[in-house]
Amino acid sequence: MFTRLYLHIPFCRRKCPYCAFVSQESTTADLDGYAHTLLAEMGLAAHAFRAERPLESVYFGGGTPSLIAPPLIDRILKRAGELFGLDREAEITLEANPGTVDRERLAAFRSAGVNRLSLGVQSFHDPLLKALGRIHSAVAAREAFLAARAAGFTNIGIDLIHALPGQTIGMWRSELEQALALGPEHISVYGLTVEEGTPFALRYGAESPFLPDEDLAVAMFEEADDVLTAAGYEHYEIANYALPGRRSAHNSGYWHRDGYLGLGCGAHSFLREGYGVRFGNPADLDAYAGTIAQGRLPHGAELSLTRQDAMAEFMFLGLRMADGIGADGFRQEFGIGLDETFEAALAKLTAMGLLEPAGNRVRLTRRGMLLSNQVFAHFL
């Protein structure tokens, strides 16, 4: 049972050295062939899984979904509508790399039904973009944003990364100001994490003097909070800011534990059955496509969550949201009070200044957002 659909596009024009996502460099033939594999998987999935009601959101993530030809995006969306139903008001997001789009292509995505664009800007500073191995420049990022507006997108998100090698607090403030000058509806700010197995991990060990130290990384997080909230954006999730009414419905669904079906190489699903069922597709493209070619769904073993698992998830996903979690919602879901279930953890984290009560809810403090992993560990 699900109400949201995620489609993973595991291709990029060039692999960035910091990236640990499931993605690889591709040719046009790879992309077209993959889109057809995705359509075949969707057909198989429709026999196995039922949508609770017409889809409330569809999200093309990657990788670089903007590399897929707009007519194929159109076909995928039409097929999703035929197989699962698509709500008239559904949020349909496509992640776009600024180096892969122009006004014409963006207008074609818009005509296909995409109504929200997530633009992977990352930085407006060319030397930092170069260090990240990105294929676009700051000018190209701005042009892509303006082209998206001209193509009719009224809901655009910009992604930025902080705690980059050599980045100062002044440079970060300038990134935020340049993003604000464009007037996006949504801004995501992520701290760089040096992922194991990436070229960045070899270049920058954990203690690298080229990376901002912890104090500076904290200052950058706080700077984003100050600058963006002063500009009218709601800090609605640890890494996400939105103008009123412009929160990402799809991503909010993850934090609310809505069911979603994930299709594509490396995609994950969560179905609302019992306390929840999770499973994922192989990250290996040949294994993924080969299984579908045999007429079988490619996902691995299904993991049925226990009540205890579901309670922990409810806490660490729900607490990511600035609204926090409600005692009523917890009781409704599990038939027991939040206080009696997590009394010791809630008391300890509140005393540490990481959680705070807000009416009948409990939420992270600003310090709690900075130390969120430490908070979440208390509920596992």
Ligand code: SF4
């Ligand atoms: S464009 Fe995004 S998904 Fe692709 S390699 Fe770079 S960071 Fe990874």
